[in-house]
Amino acid sequence: MLHNRKIAFIGAGSMAEAMISGLVQSKKILPEQVIVTNRSNEERLITLENKYGISGIKREKLQFDQIDIFILAMKPKDVENALKGLKGQIKQNQLILSVLAGIPTSYIEQNLHKGQQVVRVMPNTSSTIGESATAISPGHETAAENVKVTQELLQCIGEVYLIEEKDMDIFTGLAGSGPAYFYYLMEHMEQQGVIAGLDVETTRQIIAQTIVGAAKMIQQQDETPTVLREKVTSPNGTTAAGLKALDEHGGGIAISKAVEHATKRSKEISAKIQDSLLVSSFK
Ligand SMILES: NC(=O)C1=CN([C@@H]2O[C@H](COP(=O)(O)OP(=O)(O)OC[C@H]3O[C@@H](n4cnc5c(N)ncnc54)[C@H](OP(=O)(O)O)[C@@H]3O)[C@@H](O)[C@H]2O)C=CC1
Ligand SMILES: O=C(O)[C@@H]1CCC=N1
Structure with a gap:
């Protein structure tokens, strides 16, 4: 074709x-x-x-x-x-x-x-x-x-x-803009690796492989993100400590808000262009 x-x-x-x-x-x-x-x-x-x-x-x-x-x-x-x-x-x-x-x-x-x-x-x-x-x-x-x-x-x-x-609009908020949220997350993870003394290139590759692995788990295993998250999280272990900090600092809300606001912006662009069409049709 x-x-x-x-x-x-x-x-x-x-x-x-x-x-x-x-x-x-x-x-x-x-x-x-x-x-x-x-x-x-x-x-x-x-x-x-x-x-x-x-x-x-x-x-x-x-x-x-x-x-x-x-x-x-x-x-x-x-x-x-x-x-x-x-x-x-x-x-x-x-x-x-x-x-x-x-x-x-x-x-x-x-x-x-x-x-x-x-x-x-x-x-x-x-x-x-x-x-x-x-x-x-x-x-x-x-x-x-x-x-x-x-x-x-x-x-x-x-x-x-x-x-x-x-x-x-929601697709744009999730997937059109989505890569930027993951890069933002990676920027912040990378900073911590470097602060702890790892070299930046190694840190970057470790984070990338971690994200690729998590994404492929979702694609290849018939499990929800919640179940997969729970499998990582040992009682009173390192992940529980990390997730507690994410919750306390509004990590989940921040991610939801990013998608919500990107989606809202897509709707605003539509409304603005449709208004301009309306104005020009009355000219
Ligand atoms: N970047 C992304 O991740 C995504 C972007 N989009 C959409 O893609 C579109 C482009 O975004 P992006 O590539 O980031 O933008 P850029 O600013 O990088 O590129 C815009 C391009 O449009 C050209 N242009 C502007 N006016 C005209 C015109 N009248 N005729 C021909 N060419 C023109 C510019 O040319 P010149 O430099 O000569 O002025 C430039 O090459 C946006 O509408 C965005 O919503 C969608 C999904 C993801
Ligand atoms: O930021 C933007 O408006 C474009 C659309 C989706 C990703 N980039």
């Missing part, structure tokens, strides 16, 4: 690079199939071109009619301008994927051609190594075949979950 399809990233930042890296590494997508463009940073296009063997093309030189799938990868604040520029260049039968947090498919549909097929997707930066947890949610006009194409494409960068669009 993906054979020979041309994929163009509109936006060349962190998320575009993570996806490009995963797609090319998967070998299911050839570098020749991938094009990336941005607003103005030509040096960035050259860097991506050299690193991944794809084509970095200035926007004005992009042959829009040669593209099968566009992936919108700019910040939400830039989407209005980006869509204005795109509308005059694309056709109704070209598939649009959007990775933008908080931007509903309806907003993109209303700013492109009538009948434009749009799929909202939420990958994370682990796409870089083919380990993303990615959600997809098709818009109203999107044919089943294009949902399959999207699934097949994004399976190249990790696991894909087909969800209802109303669940995109």
Whole structure:
């Protein structure tokens, strides 16, 4: 299904690079199939071109009619301008994927051609190594075949979950932003290893292996996190002391709040963009 399809990233930042890296590494997508463009940073296009063997093309030189799938990868604040520029260049039968947090498919549909097929997707930066947890949610006009194409494409960068669009905010709070919570946790664990006299590189690898092991236990053993946590925790042992400190310092609440606030921010971005659409429809 993906054979020979041309994929163009509109936006060349962190998320575009993570996806490009995963797609090319998967070998299911050839570098020749991938094009990336941005607003103005030509040096960035050259860097991506050299690193991944794809084509970095200035926007004005992009042959829009040669593209099968566009992936919108700019910040939400830039989407209005980006869509204005795109509308005059694309056709109704070209598939649009959007990775933008908080931007509903309806907003993109209303700013492109009538009948434009749009799929909202939420990958994370682990796409870089083919380990993303990615959600997809098709818009109203999107044919089943294009949902399959999207699934097949994004399976190249990790696991894909087909969800209802109303669940995109919580998915973003859990998985889109999720890697950052684990890196934050790792930063704090690492500090303690170094304070205790370990070298930073060794500490980092020990923590990474500990997290990989715990994640694989959840994936491979039919046990809940609670049961697995209890198995680590000996009465009056080291883990009990660590968990007591986590509880006393609000560790559990802090993690819940991180997910809650990221989810809330995704909803706020949606509300803001929908308000702006409402205002412009009254102009
Ligand atoms: N980073 C992450 O972990 C994740 C991000 N996302 C989503 O991905 C999107 C991009 O995020 P991220 O990669 O971090 O952002 P970056 O700031 O790293 O990159 C944004 C890119 O968009 C380009 N751009 C801005 N306006 C336009 C335009 N009108 N036409 C073409 N390109 C344009 C910029 O080009 P230039 O530099 O030339 O201005 C830049 O290349 C966001 O919407 C975010 O919600 C989703 C999941 C995870
Ligand atoms: O921070 C952000 O808004 C983006 C969306 C999910 C991860 N990064």
